[in-house]
Amino acid sequence: MLPTEGIEQAMDMVQFLSAEFHGISFFSNTLVKADKNAIEMVFFNELGVSMGELSYKSGAIHFSSTVFPESALQFFIPENIIADFQLSFYDPNLLSKSLRESGLVLETRVGSRRILNGNEVIIEIKKTENSVELINHFHRYAYTLEGDFRGIR
Numbered sequence: 001m002l003p004t005e006g007i008e009q010a011m012d013m014v015q016f017l018s019a020e021f022h023g024i025s026f027f028s029n030t031l032v033k034a035d036k037n038a039i040e041m042v043f044f045n046e047l048g049v050s051m052g053e054l055s056y057k058s059g060a061i062h063f064s065s066t067v068f069p070e071s072a073l074q075f076f077i078p079e080n081i082i083a084d085f086q087l088s089f090y091d092p093n094l095l096s097k098s099l100r101e102s103g104l105v106l107e108t109r110v111g112s113r114r115i116l117n118g119n120e121v122i123i124e125i126k127k128t129e130n131s132v133e134l135i136n137h138f139h140r141y142a143y144t145l146e147g148d149f150r151g152i153r
Contacts, residue, residue, distance in 0.1 A: 001059065001082060002098055006090040008152070010035035015147035017043070021076070022140055030145075039085060056082045084134050084143065087115065088125050089152065127152070 012033045019026045028051060031042040038057040043065075044050050052065030063078040087095060092113070096106040099115060104122070107114040115123040122138040132145040 001056065001061070001079070002086050002090060002094060003059070004034075004038055004056065005036045006086065006094045007034055007036060007039075008089055008091050011089070011152060013147050015145045017143060017145055019143045020141060026076075032147075034085070034089065039082060041081075054078050054081060080139070084123075084136070087113065087123060088127070088132055088134060 012035075013031075015030050015032055017026075017028045017030045028043040028045065029048075031040075031044070033040045038055060040056075041054040042050060043052045043054075051067040052063065054063045055061070061078050061082055068076060092106060092108045095113075099106050103117070105116045107116060111127050113123075113125040113127075114121050117138075120137075122136070124133075124135045124137070126133045127149060129150045130146060130148070132149060133142070134144075135142045
């Protein structure tokens with residue numbers, strides 16, 4: 001995990017999350033607060049009931065939920081969610097250096113990022129003003145975040 005100081009721009013917003021993990025769909029409204037001190041996410045359903053909380057502070061990840069069954073946690077891996085968030089919203093120079101140490105390459109273009117292992121694309125990230133889509137080809141899952149991402153590239 002990268003330090004929280006690596007975030008490109010602080011955010012405090014509600015996002016609509018739709019995800020597919022190995023053919024299983026998941027939908028949630030998610031309150032995301034992220035800055036140079038922490039990443040905090042609260043997942044809640046359409047009625048506003050909390051389904052779980054995820055945080056990353058001082059190098060430690062904490063996840064709690066009374067709703068997610070143990071069997072769902074094989075797909076809902078807190079470390080992967082934080083890593084995906086960092087790949088999407090952290091400084092590309094910091095990401096590139098970290099990925100290079102793992103033998104991977106970060107390719108960036110306006111509105112998109114790709115992580116490659118040799119010539120193989122393992123993760124694709126596409127950003128617009130209204131959405132961020134992450135496809136992890138290696139682990140076979142995808143997220144789409146919908147929100148106001150103007151200015152967050």
